[in-house]
Amino acid sequence: ERFPSWFVKVPAAMDTSASCTFTSCLLIGLTQKYPPVKFLSEKDRKRILITGGAGFVGSHLTDKLMMDGHEVTVVDNFFTGRKRNVEHWIGHENFELINHDVVEPLYIEVDQIYHLASPASPPNYMYNPIKTLKTNTIGTLNMLGLAKRVGARLLLASTSEVYGGKGRAPHPVLCEDSNKVNVTVRSVFQEGVEVRVARIFNTFGSRMHMNDGRVVSNFILQALQGEPLTVYGTGSQTRAFQYVSDLVNGLVALMNSNISSPVNLGNPEEHTILEFAQMIKSLVVSRSHIQFLPEAQDDPQRRRPDIRKAKMLLGWEPVVPLEEGLNKTIQYFSKELEHQANNQYIPKPKAARMKKSRPRHN
Numbered sequence: 001e002r003f004p005s006w007f008v009k010v011p012a013a014m015d016t017s018a019s020c021t022f023t024s025c026l027l028i029g030l031t032q033k034y035p036p037v038k039f040l041s042e043k044d045r046k047r048i049l050i051t052g053g054a055g056f057v058g059s060h061l062t063d064k065l066m067m068d069g070h071e072v073t074v075v076d077n078f079f080t081g082r083k084r085n086v087e088h089w090i091g092h093e094n095f096e097l098i099n100h101d102v103v104e105p106l107y108i109e110v111d112q113i114y115h116l117a118s119p120a121s122p123p124n125y126m127y128n129p130i131k132t133l134k135t136n137t138i139g140t141l142n143m144l145g146l147a148k149r150v151g152a153r154l155l156l157a158s159t160s161e162v163y164g165g166k167g168r169a170p171h172p173v174l175c176e177d178s179n180k181v182n183v184t185v186r187s188v189f190q191e192g193v194e195v196r197v198a199r200i201f202n203t204f205g206s207r208m209h210m211n212d213g214r215v216v217s218n219f220i221l222q223a224l225q226g227e228p229l230t231v232y233g234t235g236s237q238t239r240a241f242q243y244v245s246d247l248v249n250g251l252v253a254l255m256n257s258n259i260s261s262p263v264n265l266g267n268p269e270e271h272t273i274l275e276f277a278q279m280i281k282s283l284v285v286s287r288s289h290i291q292f293l294p295e296a297q298d299d300p301q302r303r304r305p306d307i308r309k310a311k312m313l314l315g316w317e318p319v320v321p322l323e324e325g326l327n328k329t330i331q332y333f334s335k336e337l338e339h340q341a342n343n344q345y346i347p348k349p350k351a352a353r354m355k356k357s358r359p360r361h362n
């Protein structure tokens with residue numbers, strides 16, 4: 001999925017960022033193709049900012065909004081994101097990529113802001129906790145300030161983690177009165193900034209980080225590398241994963257709705273960790289065996305989103321079957337492994353989230 005069939009890559013020798021001669025510029029113009037982009041009249045075309053747009057979810061959102069015909073500006077400091085995720089748009093007249101840290105103020109004119117910039121997986125947000133805090137507080141304040149200044153609507157990518165774990169199946173209204181994000185959102189709303197809040201549940205797909213210690217990435221990597229698939233405890237804990245294109249459709253529907261309270265976006269189809277391991281092993285056709293390790297103390301028994309609100313108010317629900325999503329992700333991982341092997345780099349799956357030296361399934 002990283003280089004779809006319609007995309008003809010410009011040879012490195014003709015890098016658009018380098019100054020080019022008349023002939024090579026002409027050649028670039030003739031050879032560089034972009035994904036098909038809809039034409040939108042000026043009235044319907046929006047100027048959209050995606051913070052964290054070079055990351056896993058952000059880059060898929062960029063693809064959708066670009067293909068829908070909007071003007072997209074991606075702002076990213078490339079902490080966990082990378083240019084490769086959006087390079088197929090570089091040079092397109094509707095696309096702009098800015099290397100910028102959201103902790104610093106940003107002055108641009110936009111109609112909508114998808115605020116996704118934040119390290120998402122445990123090893124990444126624990127790498128520099130102070131910086132993570134700054135990104136999530138100062139960065140969010142900066143984006144809210146920008147939204148207020150230019151009259152843009154802002155969608156905040158929040159996480160299902162706010163619901164906590166310990167066997168609960170999260171309910172959409174559980175935290176509405178209790179967490180700080182909502183207090184912020186409410187007061188900002190009263191200040192005249194339109195805010196949308198997406199509570200994002202576990203998501204997987206191409207361009208996800210290969211060694212971030214999450215269940216899907218760990219199992220795929222282990223299966224592809226012929227290593228044991230490590231299951232903590234009996235594997236009877238359940239998890240529910242949505243494919244990234246479903247999430248992206250949900251984010252766009254939410255942004256364009258009039259719902260100002262948080263909305264859960266996730267796939268409610270639950271599977272046990274053991275089922276995930278078996279399914280991935282069989283899809284990869286791997287010789288790996290499943291290895292059971294001691295149970296982790298703080299591993300939630302159940303994680304399943306309640307998406308009734310999204311269904312009722314947005315008419316949204318996930319449509320990509322788990323097996324189809326897994327196959328696409330496996331394909332992406334094998335290509336990445338091939339690419340990295342050619343560059344003499346073999347990533348190792350990390351133990352799941354470490355807390356007091358104990359792993360758990362994310």
Ligand SMILES: NC(=O)c1ccc[n+]([C@@H]2O[C@H](COP(=O)([O-])OP(=O)(O)OC[C@H]3O[C@@H](n4cnc5c(N)ncnc54)[C@H](O)[C@@H]3O)[C@@H](O)[C@H]2O)c1
Nearest residue numbers: 052055056057077078079080081101102117118120200203
């Ligand atoms: N993927 C999931 O399952 C999931 C679940 C819940 C919530 N979310 C939220 O969705 C958003 C995107 O997650 P993702 O999985 O795509 O993660 P990701 O790490 O792939 O993307 C985050 C992007 O933000 C950028 N970034 C980080 N700090 C920044 C800063 N200070 N300034 C500018 N850019 C910065 C990173 O470089 C990266 O490109 C995050 O806010 C995350 O908390 C994701």
